[in-house]
């Protein structure tokens with residue numbers, strides 16, 4: 374694939390790495406291409422970052438045909454830039470596309486787009502410890518008619534945002550509210566697809582939890598409201614009586630790449646990891662008899678996020694004295710070590726630009 378490059382004539386000043394938040398500042402360029410049934414994916418180009426113009430009937434604006442990915446480019450100590458398991462994001466993007474009947478992107482084409490884009494924007498990868506360049510590829514239906522039918526036209530865009538360290542004041546355990554009314558996804562729905570609509574549906578519960586001083590929601594399954602699914606935009610893991618337990622991928626859970634990496638890392642070190650149904654009752658029992666040793670969320674943004682408190686139906690449960698546990702800390706140290714090139718990558722997970 375030939376990618377046309379149009380460089381900006383007015384490069385922006387790079388932000389101060391000390392004050393970076395999440396997704397507020399964007400780099401100088403963006404990758405774009407379009408899809409039509411006649412031409413396939415075409416007009417691949419990297420152009421100055423700019424607003425996009427859409428037809429008012431564009432499918433995405435009415436019927437929510439949008440999927441996205443989130444991954445990061447990291448600055449290694451030797452100055453080089455690398456991504457973490459980008460091929461996994463490409464495959465997940467295509468799985469999400471399949472679910473929403475959006476056109477898929479051949480893997481080599483998507484990898485080339487990511488690689489050439491990051492290579493051009495690599496100076497936007499900050500150097501300060503814990504910071505990174507967040508990459509947001511997204512794909513949406515762009516037919517220009519209000520008729521509801523299979524999508525024919527689509528757009529694929531990648532933007533990049535330098536982001537600060539998730540843990541500026543050290544890793545503090547978070548307070549999580551178990552949501553017993555709203556559900557995020559159901560089997561047969563779009564839970565396993567990374568689509569914008571899942572986020573729209575989960576906003577209300579998140580808002581309610583926040584108002585009560587909780588940082589995120591822990592979702593239960595949509596049918597019985599009994600089995601643990603995930604927490605906010607992270608997968609969730611528990612250490613119960615020496616074993617690591619995480620909800621199995623039933624179709625309503627997002628298959629996180631951090632989740633997969635945690636499982637593969639722990640198994641390589643001899644831990645028992647069980648991917649299975651875990652009911653909120655079993656969790657309550659483990660809390661009551663003291664066998665719930667650790668709990669953490671895992672996702673690209675935070676890598677791991679220890680859970681210090683769970684609230685279920687108004688009752689509060691404290692986990693591990695509200696402190697980060699040894700397995701959570703070990704996962705954090707090892708995964709971030711590999712991502713920033715400080716720990717040897719024996720898994721072949723990193724991809725240098």
Ligand SMILES: *Cc1c(COP(=O)(O)O)cnc(C)c1O
Nearest residue numbers: 606607608627629630631672673
């Ligand atoms: C993106 C996401 C995750 C985490 O996936 P990673 O690949 O580890 O970043 C978990 N849950 C939801 C709902 C997500 O959207």
